[in-house]
Each structure stands twice: as structure tokens, then as C-alpha cells.
Amino acid sequence: MDKLLARFLEYVSIDTQSDPYSKSTPSTEKQWNLAKKLVLELHQIGMQEVSIDENAYIMATLPSNMEKDVPTIGFISHMDTSPDFSGSRVKPQVVENYNGEDIVLNKAKNIVLSPSYFEDLEQYKGQTLITTDGTTLLGADDKAGITEIITAMEYLVQHPEIKHGTIRIAFTPDEEIGRGAHKFDVEKFGADWAYTMDGSQIGELEYENFNAASVKIKIEGKSVHPGYAKGKMVSAIGIANEFLGLLPSREVPEHTTGREGFFHVHKLKGEIELAEIELIIRDHDSGHFEARKELLKDIASKLNKKHGDCIHLKIEEQYQNMKEKVEPVFHIVEIAEEAMLSLGIEPIIKPIRGGTDGSQLSFMGLPCPNIFAGGHNFHGKYEYIPLESMQKAVQVIVKICELTAVQIQSNGKRKKS
Missing domain, CATH: 3.30.70.360 (Alpha-Beta Plaits)
Structure with missing residues (x-):
């Protein structure tokens, strides 16, 4: 998991806060700093058809390694962080073998991440947590998703014995200000369906939103x-x-x-x-x-x-609520659920109290449920993410690719067992 951690820490160090009052796309020039880095990295890990357009939308392809035709699937995350809290000069802290007690984020300012208030911390005792230093957000929303997608693609490139169809990935700007899908080229992306890696705690699987x-x-x-x-x-x-x-x-x-x-x-x-x-x-x-x-x-x-x-x-x-567009192709939710169960993850299927790029993309013709990225307390100084949850998200992506190749026919229908 060392490479996963290093990749994530590098991404969150780059300020990509979006601006709701800007009329440009991306809304802030600094989002290009991460975008250009990601393009270079996608080339380095062996992805093909890597592209970035004039609005900083990134797309890339992992070609199929199968002889038969199977559906093309996608994975999507966003590059920007919320304008609600500073994303400048993020200094993440790595807490190894978390002991279940209070974590002092900033001693000088008396900022403490405590399980007495944030009860979810209790389930991560013994794991490695990445937190803020109490002065900024962390940026796990959604740089964790980007990290997980790139790491999963790198793993599949290095393990050609794992069978999969064509996989498309995309990284978008300005999701946090509601514009992440506005200039997304669904036709160019060319996937039959996709998943946003933009949920919170491990196990979340969502196909309803506000x-x-x-x-x-x-x-x-x-x-x-x-x-x-x-x-x-x-x-x-x-x-x-x-x-x-x-x-x-x-x-x-x-x-x-x-x-x-x-x-x-x-x-x-x-x-x-x-x-x-x-x-x-x-x-x-x-x-x-x-x-x-x-x-x-x-x-x-x-x-x-x-x-x-x-x-x-x-x-x-x-x-709009993407449920209307996902329910007619519900097997895409079932595949993600099966992937989690096969990895010992209990799926948490619930409505999103928010929205993702996937909600807009579903109404643009790309059904797009949302999968956990692993973080907690987004958009503020108490944000944190367990490294083990990120590792599980990587495994879920890989497993979804495997299951789609095995279970789904070229017409998009699930094979009968």
C-alpha cells in the first residue's frame, strides 16, 4: 500500500479548489496543475488514448484483453476540492495503527479529531488513517477516487492474466460547484455505463441522489x-x-x-x-x-x-435523481454489490444526500452509480480517510472489471446462472 499512499499524498498536496463565481472551465486555473500531472502519469502507467481537452476533462483507455465482445465500462472521479474550506498548503498527517483514541490535528489551535464526536473512527482501530493538520481540508473528496482508479488501472496493466473488456476512465473539473458533467463528452467517452468513485465510507453503493x-x-x-x-x-x-x-x-x-x-x-x-x-x-x-x-x-x-x-x-x-435512469439497467448496481461481497465488504446501499457527476451523467445517457472512495467528514478540517479503505476501493474496481467480462454479454444483458 506504500505506492497507494504516496500517490494520494502527492495529489492532495496540489491545491485544486474550485470557484462557484468563476465563469470559466475549469473554474480555477490551479486545477490544471493536477490535470497535467495526471495526463503524464496515465501515459507512464501504460494507458492508451490519453486525452485532455480545452476544459481540462481527462479521458483514457485500457483496451480489452478478451477475444469476445463485452460492454465498455467506465470509472470517473473529479479533480477539484470544495470551495467551502481551504485546500491550500494541505499538510496531511499519517496515523499508523490507530489506537482508537483522540487524534490531535493541531496542538496550537487545540483541534482534535475525536471518536466521542465522530463515531465512525471506532471502526478503524488498528488501521492507517490520513488526516489534515487542522488548518485545511484533506481533499480525499475526490483525490482518493482518482488515486484508486489510477492504481487499479496500473494493477490491471501489470496483470494481463486478469480478463477484462475495454475500460474507460475520466477525471473532471468543477464537480464541487455542480458543473463536473456540464462539458463531459459522453459520446467520446464511449462507455455503456460507468461508476463514479466519489462516495464516503467503505461499502457505500448509491444509485439515488437528491x-x-x-x-x-x-x-x-x-x-x-x-x-x-x-x-x-x-x-x-x-x-x-x-x-x-x-x-x-x-x-x-x-x-x-x-x-x-x-x-x-x-x-x-x-x-x-x-x-x-x-x-x-x-x-x-x-x-x-x-x-x-x-x-x-x-x-x-x-x-x-x-x-x-x-x-x-x-x-x-x-x-436530478439518477434512480430513474439506473433502475432500468439495475444489473450495473448488482455487479458492484457482488464485487464488494466477494471481497468481504458489506454493501451499504442508501440514497446520497448530495449529488455526484454521475447524477447528471445518468441523464446524459451514461448510467452511473456511485461507489465509496473511503473518506469521512468531507469539506472541512476533520476530514480523514483510512488507507485500508482506499485499498479495498482499488480491489472493487478490479473485481467489477472482472465480473463484467465474465457475466455480461455484448448486448449488455447479464448472463443467466
């Missing part, structure tokens, strides 16, 4: 001297508070789980003359999702009647 939209609310007010403001002042800040007060107070991320949806306000700023709110809407159920959008429109309409036409509401669709 329906998602982003919302921007602009509120215009009128500033008047407060001593003479009666009947004249219109406080944009006050209306913003009124608007938020009309949202269901318990339907927020910190009070929901499973398939429960939410409203999440992630930006709020204002003065008397202008206030701005940014939030996201999430729900697995399409009917509930539509109802959430209608609620926002109704609130805006009522407050506009009350205060004058001062509220401007903009709702933008982001992605």
Missing part, C-alpha cells in the same frame, strides 16, 4: 434617516429576516436525514438598501422538490404584495 436547485434572492430596500423613517423606510435586512422566518424551521440539513429534503441557506448579506440570500433546495422525491420551489415563489409573491415589488427570486436547476 433533486437539486440553487436559489438567489435579491431584496431592494429604501434607506431613510431612522428618526423620520415611519412609512418611508423599507429595510431589505428586515424583509430578508421575514422571508427566512417563513421557511420551515426544521427542514434544514442539521435536522434531516435519509430521504428527507431541506432548504439550506449558505450565504446571507445585507444593508438597508440591499440584501442578498443564497440557498439550495434538496429533495429525493420529485413532487416534494417541486413543492419546495413553489413555496419560495409563494413567499416572494406575498412579501412583494406586502412591501412592494422589492424581491427578485431566481431558481436554477442543478441535477
Whole structure:
């Protein structure tokens, strides 16, 4: 596992944070630094048809080593890290033979990764953990996925006795800001289906995700001297508070789980003359999702009647629940599940409380379930990943390639046992 660890540590040292306010693709120039390195490395390990386009989308091929035709499958991960927390100057810490106790991430700042708060740590006693130093995120989302895919491809190149069909891999920019699939060339990729290696803890296997939209609310007010403001002042800040007060107070991320949806306000700023709110809407159920959008429109309409036409509401669709596109080809989920079981991994099949490139790609004609990459506590200073989970992810990729070659006919249907 030394090479796996070294590869991962090298990738996370490269800052690839994306920027939701940028209009370019990739949204940040620094994503090219990792992209160019990955292209070189793919050539070095023996991949073929390695390409990178003007938007930093990387694709490569491992040709089939079989005489018969079998489906072409793909594996996809993203290069960028979340804009929610710094990804600059990442200094990972390697904790060998974890003893199950608190891990001091940063003594000077008293930042501690504790199993008393993060209970998942308890299942990794005795393993090797990679953590942050408490000042940045780690970047396992999704540089772990990239590491696992490249390591699996290298293993297959070095072990031609393992039979597999044509395998396509891709690395995308800007997934963390919802644009990872926007300029993905599905036809060029040429796979019958694919898997994103972008899940969390070991065993996760997901084919359901949120329906998602982003919302921007602009509120215009009128500033008047407060001593003479009666009947004249219109406080944009006050209306913003009124608007938020009309949202269901318990339907927020910190009070929901499973398939429960939410409203999440992630930006709020204002003065008397202008206030701005940014939030996201999430729900697995399409009917509930539509109802959430209608609620926002109704609130805006009522407050506009009350205060004058001062509220401007903009709702933008982001992605849909991929379940609709994956269920008709459910054998692709069953293959991943069988691969995990054969390796002694208990599959955790559950809906994603988020989205991946795979959710958009599924609606672009590339069914794309999501598989664990192994990390925990993404997008923050408490992020960590067990090295053993990454190793298992590599093995799952290899096993999926094997099973597809053995079980799936050229027409895409699973052979009857």
C-alpha cells in the first residue's frame, strides 16, 4: 500500500479548489496543475488514448484483453476540492495503527479529531488513517477516487492474466460547484455505463441522489434617516429576516436525514438598501422538490404584495435523481454489490444526500452509480480517510472489471446462472 499512499499524498498536496463565481472551465486555473500531472502519469502507467481537452476533462483507455465482445465500462472521479474550506498548503498527517483514541490535528489551535464526536473512527482501530493538520481540508473528496482508479488501472496493466473488456476512465473539473458533467463528452467517452468513485465510507453503493436547485434572492430596500423613517423606510435586512422566518424551521440539513429534503441557506448579506440570500433546495422525491420551489415563489409573491415589488427570486436547476435512469439497467448496481461481497465488504446501499457527476451523467445517457472512495467528514478540517479503505476501493474496481467480462454479454444483458 506504500505506492497507494504516496500517490494520494502527492495529489492532495496540489491545491485544486474550485470557484462557484468563476465563469470559466475549469473554474480555477490551479486545477490544471493536477490535470497535467495526471495526463503524464496515465501515459507512464501504460494507458492508451490519453486525452485532455480545452476544459481540462481527462479521458483514457485500457483496451480489452478478451477475444469476445463485452460492454465498455467506465470509472470517473473529479479533480477539484470544495470551495467551502481551504485546500491550500494541505499538510496531511499519517496515523499508523490507530489506537482508537483522540487524534490531535493541531496542538496550537487545540483541534482534535475525536471518536466521542465522530463515531465512525471506532471502526478503524488498528488501521492507517490520513488526516489534515487542522488548518485545511484533506481533499480525499475526490483525490482518493482518482488515486484508486489510477492504481487499479496500473494493477490491471501489470496483470494481463486478469480478463477484462475495454475500460474507460475520466477525471473532471468543477464537480464541487455542480458543473463536473456540464462539458463531459459522453459520446467520446464511449462507455455503456460507468461508476463514479466519489462516495464516503467503505461499502457505500448509491444509485439515488437528491433533486437539486440553487436559489438567489435579491431584496431592494429604501434607506431613510431612522428618526423620520415611519412609512418611508423599507429595510431589505428586515424583509430578508421575514422571508427566512417563513421557511420551515426544521427542514434544514442539521435536522434531516435519509430521504428527507431541506432548504439550506449558505450565504446571507445585507444593508438597508440591499440584501442578498443564497440557498439550495434538496429533495429525493420529485413532487416534494417541486413543492419546495413553489413555496419560495409563494413567499416572494406575498412579501412583494406586502412591501412592494422589492424581491427578485431566481431558481436554477442543478441535477436530478439518477434512480430513474439506473433502475432500468439495475444489473450495473448488482455487479458492484457482488464485487464488494466477494471481497468481504458489506454493501451499504442508501440514497446520497448530495449529488455526484454521475447524477447528471445518468441523464446524459451514461448510467452511473456511485461507489465509496473511503473518506469521512468531507469539506472541512476533520476530514480523514483510512488507507485500508482506499485499498479495498482499488480491489472493487478490479473485481467489477472482472465480473463484467465474465457475466455480461455484448448486448449488455447479464448472463443467466
